[in-house]
Amino acid sequence: xxxxxxAIARATIATPVLDPAVLRRDFPILDQEVNGRALVYLDxxxxxxxxDSVLAVLESxxxxxxxxxxxxxxxxxxxxxxxxxxxxxxxxxxxxAADSAEVIFTRGTTESINLMAWSWGLDVLxxxxxxxxxxxxxxxxxxxxxxxxxxxxxxxxxxxxxxxGLLNLEALPKLLNHRTRLVSLTHVSNVLGTVNPxxxxxxxxxxxSDALVLIDGAQAVPHLPVDVRxxxxxxxxxxxxxxxxxxxxxxLWARRELLDSMPPFQGGGEMISVVEREGSxxxxxxxxxxxxxxxxxxxxxxxxxxxxxxxxxxxxxGRHEQELLTYALDRLSEVTGFKGLGPDQVAQRSGVISFTxxxxxxxxxxxxxxxxxxxxxxxxxxxxxxxxRLGLPATTRASFxxxxxxxxxxRMVAALQVVREIFG
Amino acid sequence: MENPPLKxxxxxxxxxxxxxxxxxxxxxxxTVEVHMANPVCGDEIVLQLAIEGDEIRSARFAGQGCSxxxxxxxxxxxxxxGRKLTDADGLAARFTQMMHxxxxxAGDRALGDLRALQGVxxxxxxxxxxxxxxxxxxxxxxxxxxxxxxxxxxxEPEGTP
Numbered sequence: 001x002x003x004x005x006x007a008i009a010r011a012t013i014a015t016p017v018l019d020p021a022v023l024r025r026d027f028p029i030l031d032q033e034v035n036g037r038a039l040v041y042l043d044x045x046x047x048x049x050x051x052d053s054v055l056a057v058l059e060s061x062x063x064x065x066x067x068x069x070x071x072x073x074x075x076x077x078x079x080x081x082x083x084x085x086x087x088x089x090x091x092x093x094x095x096x097a098a099d100s101a102e103v104i105f106t107r108g109t110t111e112s113i114n115l116m117a118w119s120w121g122l123d124v125l126x127x128x129x130x131x132x133x134x135x136x137x138x139x140x141x142x143x144x145x146x147x148x149x150x151x152x153x154x155x156x157x158x159x160x161x162x163x164x165g166l167l168n169l170e171a172l173p174k175l176l177n178h179r180t181r182l183v184s185l186t187h188v189s190n191v192l193g194t195v196n197p198x199x200x201x202x203x204x205x206x207x208x209s210d211a212l213v214l215i216d217g218a219q220a221v222p223h224l225p226v227d228v229r230x231x232x233x234x235x236x237x238x239x240x241x242x243x244x245x246x247x248x249x250x251x252l253w254a255r256r257e258l259l260d261s262m263p264p265f266q267g268g269g270e271m272i273s274v275v276e277r278e279g280s281x282x283x284x285x286x287x288x289x290x291x292x293x294x295x296x297x298x299x300x301x302x303x304x305x306x307x308x309x310x311x312x313x314x315x316x317x318g319r320h321e322q323e324l325l326t327y328a329l330d331r332l333s334e335v336t337g338f339k340g341l342g343p344d345q346v347a348q349r350s351g352v353i354s355f356t357x358x359x360x361x362x363x364x365x366x367x368x369x370x371x372x373x374x375x376x377x378x379x380x381x382x383x384x385x386x387x388x389r390l391g392l393p394a395t396t397r398a399s400f401x402x403x404x405x406x407x408x409x410x411r412m413v414a415a416l417q418v419v420r421e422i423f424g
Numbered sequence: 425m426e427n428p429p430l431k432x433x434x435x436x437x438x439x440x441x442x443x444x445x446x447x448x449x450x451x452x453x454x455t456v457e458v459h460m461a462n463p464v465c466g467d468e469i470v471l472q473l474a475i476e477g478d479e480i481r482s483a484r485f486a487g488q489g490c491s492x493x494x495x496x497x498x499x500x501x502x503x504x505x506g507r508k509l510t511d512a513d514g515l516a517a518r519f520t521q522m523m524h525x526x527x528x529x530a531g532d533r534a535l536g537d538l539r540a541l542q543g544v545x546x547x548x549x550x551x552x553x554x555x556x557x558x559x560x561x562x563x564x565x566x567x568x569x570x571x572x573x574x575x576x577x578x579x580e581p582e583g584t585p
Contacts, residue, residue, distance in 0.1 A: 359443075360491075361489065361490035361491055362490075363465055363467075363489075363490035363492075363550070363553065364434075364490050364491050364492070367430075367433070367547060367549075367550060368430065368434075371429070371430040378465070379464065379465050379466055380466050387466075393466050393468075393488050393489070394465065394466045418430075422430075422434045422439070423439070
């Protein structure tokens with residue numbers, strides 16, 4: 001199959017820097033007090049904040065250009081259609097797609113994966129076929145495959161993680177065989193921050209099987225330069241709201257031949273060519289997979305988010321988060337009882353820190369941090385298989401974006417000292 | 425700590441029950457057992473009751489979760505021993521009223537140590553934690569054929585996922 005250049009080529013061209021203090025001015029929401037303290041927002045793996053430029057595009061669309069796409073002959077419909085399709089081109093370019101028709105707008109990563117499961121999976125999978133997932137997956141890359149496996153008789157197999165939160169890649173060749181139809185895995189773990197070596201994994205999959213490779217890029221596209229062709233995968237899913245875009249919009253990228261071979265996911269308007277009583281024929285890509293009126297404003301907002309991220313620079317974002325991660329892990333090691341999860345090597349991680357703190361429960365930690373104006377996530381992070389592997393019911397998770405600063409880290413450390421005061 | 429609501433939330437008594445839970449053990453002669461979980465946060469409680477006639481003879485629990493959920497269920501089991509079923513029902517109703525900000529309920533001595541949880545009412549996202557044990561209790565009463573659930577404002581118990 002296709003083997004291409006290393007995936008990080010784009011990242012190594014330059015090492016620009018960014019100034020979070022300046023960029024923060026683009027995010028009005030960050031400038032507020034919560035519980036009497038300046039807000040410190042460290043829940044970016046759940047969703048990121050939106051810059052003024054994205055908010056302005058949403059408002060301008062609804063105030064000036066709102067109409068349905070691909071339907072009306074009138075001026076507003078023309079404008080809406082042009083803006084919607086222009087957003088697709090920008091998104092396609094952002095992830096290195098060869099052709100914008102390979103980018104399907106969805107509600108987000110979850111719907112993108114479900115599209116693959118219910119269109120490709122239900123059509124192709126047979127009894128005895130195997131789907132290989134990893135223990136690191138978010139529930140959105142587990143449950144759709146469980147549902148489709150139950151319908152088709154396919155079997156799920158699992159690539160495990162070690163105690164450092166790294167995939168046990170030595171076991172990968174042994175898990176692949178002629179029955180393996182799909183390998184679906186996350187690019188970056190939402191709990192541990194582990195950045196998986198996707199290009200290497202794809203190479204191994206190609207050597208040992210004819211399986212397709214689907215990547216959950218929800219935590220990758222916002223934080224690192226991603227080039228789907230360089231990765232060599234067959235399909236790639238991600239969400240807009242985790243990368244400065246609106247909620248309710250995301251995308252599935254897949255190779256054209258694959259998308260062409262798949263039946264529609266949902267039926268309705270927009271996705272048909274001719275409808276007759278006996279049956280219908282489908283519209284061309286990408287519309288075949290976009291039944292009904294799409295999230296037009298959302299897509300345009302995502303296009304604006306992509307523009308914003310390109311101005312900041314994905315390489316600069318990646319570098320800033322690495323620096324912040326290094327600083328945070330150092331400062332957090334001062335907190336008595338702090339136990340961080342995930343890979344030891346910062347280079348193998350994204351800006352996510354899951355941790356435990358003595359016998360203080362993550363919910364209590366989260367409540368106390370909130371009282372200090374610090375927003376983090378507590379719980380199982382929709383990744384119960386990871387939690388089970390680590391033997392933990394829940395963790396607290398702080399996750400960074402380019403607008404976070406070392407002061408944010410200092411505030412979190414100070415708030416954790418308040419947890420220590422209460423829980424001893 | 426300069427934040428008064430936070431101080432009212434994490435009362436000494438709560439942390440004390442969290443660290444040294446009462447009645448956290450297996451109940452061999454139980455007549456009913458209910459597993460209750462909050463899928464959002466992963467808090468879990470298994471409540472075991474030995475019911476004889478119209479009276480709870482003993483109550484034990486197992487579980488894991490935050491200080492609020494675990495302290496609440498620990499305090500609740502202390503109050504359940506030897507209590508009439510209708511009384512247990514009333515206790516659940518009273519506690520729920522306190523969680524919803526009812527000052528009179530918060531002053532009710534019948535709630536025992538549970539009164540330490542009054543501060544939770546100021547933290548809406550944590551009220552579910554405090555009610556998890558009582559959700560289990562109401563379900564246990566229902567399963568035991570005690571249908572006289574009169575609790576006003578008592579949340580419907582949620583099933584496990």
